[in-house]
Amino acid sequence: MGSWWRGTALVFQRATVETLRSRAFRILTGVLLLMSLGAVLVPQVLAQETKTYTVATIGAAPPELVSALDASGRAGEFEVEYVTGATRDEVRTAVREGDATVALAGDTLYASSTSAGSFPAVVAQAVVSVRVARQLAEAGLTPEQVGSLQGIRPPTQVSVGDLHNEARGAVGLAMGLVLNLALLYAGGTIATAVATEKSTRISEVLLAVLRPGQILVGTVLAVGVITLVELLVLGAPLAVAARIRSDFALPAVATTDIALAVVWFLLGFAVYGFLFAAAGALVDKVTEVNTVVQPISGMLLAGYLLSFFFIVMEDEAHGFWSVFLSMFPLSAPVAMPLRWASGEVPVYQQAVAMALTAATAVGLVVLASTVYRRALLVTGHRVRIREVMGGAV
Amino acid sequence: MKLEIRDVAHTFGDRVALDGVSFEVVPGVLTGLLGPNGAGKTTLMRVMLGVLAPLRGEVRYDGRPVRPEDRRHWGYMPQERGLYPGMPAGEQVVYFARLHGLARTEAEHKARGLLEELGMADRWRDRTDKLSGGLQQRLQLATALVHEPDVIVLDEPFAGLDPVAVASLSESLRQRARQGCSVVFSSHQLDLVQDLCEDITMIDQGRTVLAGEVATLRAESGDRQLRLHVETTSREWLGRFPDVSVVSDQADELRLAVPRGTDPLEVLDAARASGPVVDFGLDLPTLSQLFLAAAGPQPRKSMKVA
Numbered sequence: 001m002g003s004w005w006r007g008t009a010l011v012f013q014r015a016t017v018e019t020l021r022s023r024a025f026r027i028l029t030g031v032l033l034l035m036s037l038g039a040v041l042v043p044q045v046l047a048q049e050t051k052t053y054t055v056a057t058i059g060a061a062p063p064e065l066v067s068a069l070d071a072s073g074r075a076g077e078f079e080v081e082y083v084t085g086a087t088r089d090e091v092r093t094a095v096r097e098g099d100a101t102v103a104l105a106g107d108t109l110y111a112s113s114t115s116a117g118s119f120p121a122v123v124a125q126a127v128v129s130v131r132v133a134r135q136l137a138e139a140g141l142t143p144e145q146v147g148s149l150q151g152i153r154p155p156t157q158v159s160v161g162d163l164h165n166e167a168r169g170a171v172g173l174a175m176g177l178v179l180n181l182a183l184l185y186a187g188g189t190i191a192t193a194v195a196t197e198k199s200t201r202i203s204e205v206l207l208a209v210l211r212p213g214q215i216l217v218g219t220v221l222a223v224g225v226i227t228l229v230e231l232l233v234l235g236a237p238l239a240v241a242a243r244i245r246s247d248f249a250l251p252a253v254a255t256t257d258i259a260l261a262v263v264w265f266l267l268g269f270a271v272y273g274f275l276f277a278a279a280g281a282l283v284d285k286v287t288e289v290n291t292v293v294q295p296i297s298g299m300l301l302a303g304y305l306l307s308f309f310f311i312v313m314e315d316e317a318h319g320f321w322s323v324f325l326s327m328f329p330l331s332a333p334v335a336m337p338l339r340w341a342s343g344e345v346p347v348y349q350q351a352v353a354m355a356l357t358a359a360t361a362v363g364l365v366v367l368a369s370t371v372y373r374r375a376l377l378v379t380g381h382r383v384r385i386r387e388v389m390g391g392a393v
Numbered sequence: 394m395k396l397e398i399r400d401v402a403h404t405f406g407d408r409v410a411l412d413g414v415s416f417e418v419v420p421g422v423l424t425g426l427l428g429p430n431g432a433g434k435t436t437l438m439r440v441m442l443g444v445l446a447p448l449r450g451e452v453r454y455d456g457r458p459v460r461p462e463d464r465r466h467w468g469y470m471p472q473e474r475g476l477y478p479g480m481p482a483g484e485q486v487v488y489f490a491r492l493h494g495l496a497r498t499e500a501e502h503k504a505r506g507l508l509e510e511l512g513m514a515d516r517w518r519d520r521t522d523k524l525s526g527g528l529q530q531r532l533q534l535a536t537a538l539v540h541e542p543d544v545i546v547l548d549e550p551f552a553g554l555d556p557v558a559v560a561s562l563s564e565s566l567r568q569r570a571r572q573g574c575s576v577v578f579s580s581h582q583l584d585l586v587q588d589l590c591e592d593i594t595m596i597d598q599g600r601t602v603l604a605g606e607v608a609t610l611r612a613e614s615g616d617r618q619l620r621l622h623v624e625t626t627s628r629e630w631l632g633r634f635p636d637v638s639v640v641s642d643q644a645d646e647l648r649l650a651v652p653r654g655t656d657p658l659e660v661l662d663a664a665r666a667s668g669p670v671v672d673f674g675l676d677l678p679t680l681s682q683l684f685l686a687a688a689g690p691q692p693r694k695s696m697k698v699a
């Protein structure tokens with residue numbers, strides 16, 4: 001077994017290094033990184049200007065209020081400017097004419113009806129805070145006690161998404177699309193790698209020292225890791241931005257969905273990776289790869305489109321076809337994440353679908369290994385499945 | 394250690410590729426597996442290497458059926474380039490060395506030594522697909538030899554090579570054989586490898602048609618020809634040798650077919666008695682002639698005569 005893994009590891013290592021070194025990988029990684037960074041940075045650039053609010057007061061603004069609003073400004077990434085007026089009418093006019101966002105006159109807070117947003121609430125909260133502090137001091141509390149009372153913060157607010165909400169559904173849709181594209185990309189890479197080894201007769205040299213399963217597993221694992229790296233490149237900036245920036249958030253339940261999508265990607269990869277490898281062994285020339293992988297790509301795409309139709313467009317996450325597609329091993333890897341994100345899926349269905357897909361993957365490894373081993377030695381024409389699944393080769 | 398191929402048969406569907414081929418590869422002896430294209434040479438080599446399972450027969454090594462771990466100490470060079478196009482040359486040799494069980498450090502050490510020997514030391518970092526055809530052939534040889542195999546199997550190693558490259562590759566193989574390796578190579582260019590082979594097995598349509606030591610096969614052949622330049626036009630002296638026939642009779646050369654049972658020296662003495670002999674020689678049959686004599690008269694377009 002040690003020798004088996006050593007040989008497989010060598011194939012894996014070579015295939016990984018070769019792919020990382022390839023121009024196609026560098027270009028794709030660059031594009032994905034740009035796309036991901038763009039999704040994070042463009043909105044930020046567009047919203048680059050720090051918001052500035054103007055408070056109009058009768059006479060100079062009380063220092064405690066200025067201090068409280070400055071503190072809020074630092075936390076909320078806005079700045080506050082102050083203008084003064086002599087009378088209530090003057091400060092109210094300043095708001096009406098757009099010279100101030102809000103105006104404070106005694107117990108009245110005038111707010112612009114167009115550009116104030118939530119700022120009036122912030123000012124009102126600051127006014128209340130200043131007055132409460134003043135009264136507490138007058139009641140005999142020490143400044144430390146007043147500060148302690150002011151330090152009381154409201155509970156941390158956590159958004160809880162509805163199990164069936166639009167944002168979550170959109171994440172599921174995006175996940176399904178990304179998984180589909182990732183599997184298509186990885187499948188094409190695997191098939192091309194196998195076809196290259198066959199057309200250059202490297203496979204013949206390899207088969208003299210390795211078993212077909214070693215070459216197959218090593219190649220599929222390498223492309224799988226590379227594809228995960230690509231997905232990481234695509235997802236990392238989004239995830240980091242969601243963690244560190246208050247104005248950039250993923251839908252509340254999306255994290256679970258993403259974790260589940262990764263599991264389904266791995267299962268989908270196990271099912272389709274070996275099929276693509278077997279298809280790659282059928283070619284006579286590398287240029288035939290696109291033709292031989294078409295049935296598999298078509299199957300993958302059909303699974304996604306049917307899932308999209310029944311689960312998203314028809315909105316029947318619990319309908320017969322939705323359940324069938326999410327349980328059928330060849331469509332489950334794209335259908336189940338979509339169905340999961342669209343509504344509640346019983347845990348037992350998730351478990352059964354995963355078990356079925358995993359079992360199918362094992363069966364396909366055996367089948368693909370047979371096709372692969374036999375097809376590699378047939379040259380001079382494109383191999384038909386019947387040829388390699390029939391008599392001994 | 395001796396490699397034995399015993400009664401190996403293989404079919405592709407209804408087509409018989411090999412039908413009971415047997416031969417031996419002895420250490421220190423260069424053995425040629427010869428025959429026209431489509432004779433079954435590549436299939437036989439694939440069976441030897443375990444890439445194909447034979448329908449019948451077996452491959453034995455060191456007196457017992459060959460085991461997969463034995464093949465880790467064999468080197469194989471396929472008919473076409475079995476190299477990764479985008480991989481640097483040195484890395485390629487190291488990779489194949491490691492596939493054969495060498496540790497990384499040892500693999501690098503041996504790869505550098507071998508590329509030095511093959512005149513490719515300065516090509517270590519070059520991409521394989523940027524090398525010339527000749528250099529790629531040398532690199533392919535390096536991947537087959539880097540782990541210092543006990544058995545070297547080469548499928549059509551001379552195909553497409555110029556005479557200089559043929560000489561260089563021949564010398565490399567002779568050197569390995571002198572070191573005790575069992576070396577077997579296939580070729581359809583029979584006369585090109587005539588001087589390299591010591592033992593041969595000729596196959597045609599999946600069957601062995603001739604096998605043995607090249608020198609013995611040629612010497613014992615009935616197709617010997619005596620070449621004479623006799624300064625007389627009389628041919629009466631030939632009457633003493635009824636089994637000897639005239640192949641050609643030109644002004645400066647009389648070519649005679651001397652069958653087994655007739656001593657060529659006696660024919661030469663008779664010629665000298667009839668007039669001065671200014672030039673003579675005994676031509677043994679070429680491998681192509683031996684093949685045609687053994688396999689039958691049907692034309693074989695795919696066999697090349699150098």
